[in-house]
Amino acid sequence: MAALPLIVFDVNEILLDLETMEPVFARIFNDKSAMRLWFANFIMYSASLTVAGCYVPFTDIGAAVMKMLADTRGIRIDDADKQELTEKFSTLPPHGEVPGALRKLRAAGFRLFTLTDNLLEVQTRQLTHGGIVDLFERRFSADGVKHHKPSRQAYGYVEKELGAKPSEFCLIACHTWDTLGAVAAGWEAALIKRPGNDVLGVGPQPQVVGNDLDDVADQLIRRYGAKG
DSSP states (O other): OOOOOEEEEOOBTTTBOGGGGHHHHHHHHSOTTHHHHHHHHHHHHHHHHHHTTOOOOHHHHHHHHHHHHHHHTTOOOOHHHHHHHHHHHHTOOBOTTHHHHHHHHHHTTOOEEEEESSOHHHHHHHHHHTTOGGGOSEEEEGGGTTOOTTSHHHHHHHHHHHTOOGGGEEEEESOHHHHHHHHHTTOEEEEEOOTTOOOOSSSSOOSEEESSHHHHHHHHHHHTTOOO
16 A cells, blocks of 8 residues: 555635635625636735735735725725625535545545645634534644745645655645645645636646545545555
8 A cells, every 4th residue: 555645635615615605796796706706816916925925814815805806896895795705704614525525535544634825713713614623633824834825835834844745745626726836846736626627738737636525535545545
């Protein structure tokens, strides 16, 4: 049996269903595509700030991007809207297959961790609300190293904390920018093709691609000859 990698999960969208926020964005912006536009800009400006050497907490970037998009459309977001969005983001439910797939990986002998750009307290609240917080051995935030993913420093932070080499890790995510960063850092990666996400045909490629976490879990168990 091959040595099992330490499995590290992104959190938003890969584990938790981001699409549950769409109705709130659609109401505020009168646009069904507003949530996806916000999230895409959120990630773009998070990466841009990191490349520019300017660390800003993830939640602050999200709020600033929201205001920027509202300003471009002449929309005012009031305090009640902000509170509703904060509450929704903190209580995203897990995708249906996630709890069972996580338990399957643990039963097969894999050790599970998280690494998200969210502040540690935010992801802890999310995972606790989703009933899956206890399935992870440790949870990490890019805030711990002040560099958002996909910077090399974010993945290196987890390596240092766990005392393991890059080749001992596998990232599971549904965003290609995240798997790109992990593979470039020397990790393996698995990409889940959540709605609106797919493989990018250039750059470092994930070793495993699946349609949901259950599919990826089965592939990893076969790949490493883990106990099923």
